[in-house]
Amino acid sequence: MRQLKExxxxxxxxxxxxxxKEERNRFFTPGFSVDxxxxxxxxxxxxxxxxxxxxxxxxxxxxxxxxxSWVHLMGKRYIASQAPLPSTxxxxxxxxxxxxxxxxxxLAQLDHTVDRYxxxxxxxxxxxxxxxxxxxxDTASDEQxxxxxxxxxVDNKEQHRDVWHVHYTSWVDFGNPHxxxxxxxxxxxxxxxxGQQQQQQQQQQQQQQEEESPLLVHCSAGIGxxxxxxxxxSILSKPSSERPPISSDLVYQxxxxxREQRPGMVQxxxxxxxxxxxxxxxx
Numbered sequence: 001m002r003q004l005k006e007x008x009x010x011x012x013x014x015x016x017x018x019x020x021k022e023e024r025n026r027f028f029t030p031g032f033s034v035d036x037x038x039x040x041x042x043x044x045x046x047x048x049x050x051x052x053x054x055x056x057x058x059x060x061x062x063x064x065x066x067x068x069s070w071v072h073l074m075g076k077r078y079i080a081s082q083a084p085l086p087s088t089x090x091x092x093x094x095x096x097x098x099x100x101x102x103x104x105x106x107l108a109q110l111d112h113t114v115d116r117y118x119x120x121x122x123x124x125x126x127x128x129x130x131x132x133x134x135x136x137x138d139t140a141s142d143e144q145x146x147x148x149x150x151x152x153x154v155d156n157k158e159q160h161r162d163v164w165h166v167h168y169t170s171w172v173d174f175g176n177p178h179x180x181x182x183x184x185x186x187x188x189x190x191x192x193x194x195g196q197q198q199q200q201q202q203q204q205q206q207q208q209q210e211e212e213s214p215l216l217v218h219c220s221a222g223i224g225x226x227x228x229x230x231x232x233x234s235i236l237s238k239p240s241s242e243r244p245p246i247s248s249d250l251v252y253q254x255x256x257x258x259r260e261q262r263p264g265m266v267q268x269x270x271x272x273x274x275x276x277x278x279x280x281x282x283x
Contacts, residue, residue, distance in 0.1 A: 009273065015252045016272045023259050034263070040065045043091070045082045045113070049221045055261040057081075059091055060098050066091045068222065069262035070214075073254065074234035077214040080262050082222040083114040090129030092117060096216065097131065097159045103194045105186075105217045106167045107229055113173065113220040118152055118165060130156045139164075146170035146177075147186050149193070164193045171225050176274040183229075184236055184282045190215065191237045227258050227265030231275045236282055246279045 026032040037050030044050060044067050051057075057068040057079055066088065068081035079099065083106075084092035096104070108114040119126045119135040126133055137151040150165040168186055171177055194215060215233070219225035231254040235243055244250055251272065258265035266272050 011248055012251075012273050012276065013269055015248060016269045019252065019255055019259065019272075022256065023263060026260075026263070036065050037067065043067060043085070043088050045085055046221050049082065049223055049264060051262055057095055057099070059094055061091075061094065066095055068095060071230060071258055071261045071265075073230060073257060074238070076234055076237070077212065078230050078233075079214050079216045080222050080226045080230065080258075080265070081216060081218040083108060083218050083220050084117050086115055089115075089117045090131060093128050093131040093133060093154055094156075096154055096163060097156060097161060099216075100161075100213050101163065101216045102161070102213045103164045103166060103190055103215055105190055105215065105229065106165065107171050107217065107219040107225040108173070109169055118150065132156070146182055147189065149189065166190055166193065171219075173220060173224070176228070176270055180281065183232060183278055187233050187236050190233070221264075221267075223262065223264040224267035224271060227255065227262075227267070228271045228275055230258060231255060231266065232278055235279055240283070243283070246276070246283050248276055251275045251279070 027034075031054060033053045034050035036053050036056060037044060040063070041047065043065055049067070051067060051069040055070045057066055057070060058064040059066055066081070068079050071078040071080050079095070079101065081092070081095070095101070106114075110116050117128070118133055122135050122137060124135055132155055134153045135150060136153055139149050139151050147166055147168045150167065152163045152165055154161045154163050166186070166189065170182075177183060194213060217226050217229055217233075231251065234254065235246075235250075254275070255266045255272065266275070
């Protein structure tokens with residue numbers, strides 16, 4: 001058994017470093033560039049974490065740059081974003097309105113690398129440029145699963161949106177949660193909220209075939225914890241009968257696909273290994 005575990009660990013490490021090699025090569029491949037990020041240094045939390053130009057989210061503004069990327073994975077649409085800076089909170093909320101985001105998943109604690117971008121207590125509001133954000137309710141929390149759900153309303157002169165803010169608090173930077181049911185509970189809650197908002201909007205607009213809203217996910221840089229969560233959500237949000245076989249090759253394919261759309265997704269070998277552990281635990 002120990003030899004089998006060591007063999008698997010060795011295989012996973014080799015795969016992770018192969019992914020790094022492939023990513024380095026992309027920077028010299030036509031079609032892969034990060035020029036817009038380099039031209040907007042004041043809008044980036046980290047100078048070495050920039051989105052590919054081809055898959056970056058574009059704001060409806062004269063300067064359309066924000067450090068966020070479209071990620072399509074296992075039939076789902078995501079926006080992977082850095083945590084907004086004080087100077088880019090207006091852009092972050094504009095992105096929410098522009099792209100019909102209904103659920104935000106925050107995978108970081110508030111500290112020197114992550115700023116609060118919503119009102120600090122219920123029934124208060126804050127303005128971010130032309131966007132007003134109101135904190136309307138604490139609708140749910142699960143202490144065992146380590147998350148809190150806040151209900152926010154977001155509007156500007158043209159749009160109004162109810163948005164769920166799901167805040168997972170026990171995932172430290174460069175670390176992993178334990179492989180247990182807490183992440184699965186988080187994923188199930190996020191799926192329920194996104195489906196609930198989708199149904200409400202369809203009823204309001206009397207549209208039966210609206211494209212599913214993208215799930216907006218961020219940590220600090222928007223690549224380590226965010227990439228790990230996207231890989232897990234893309235599989236564990238599906239019914240068991242629709243999931244592909246769980247293996248190290250599946251993890252490799254998921255991470256490689258994400259990195260084609262946002263550089264650096266799943267930063268560390270430990271995060272890469274954790275994806276497989278969590279998928280197996282919940283399979």
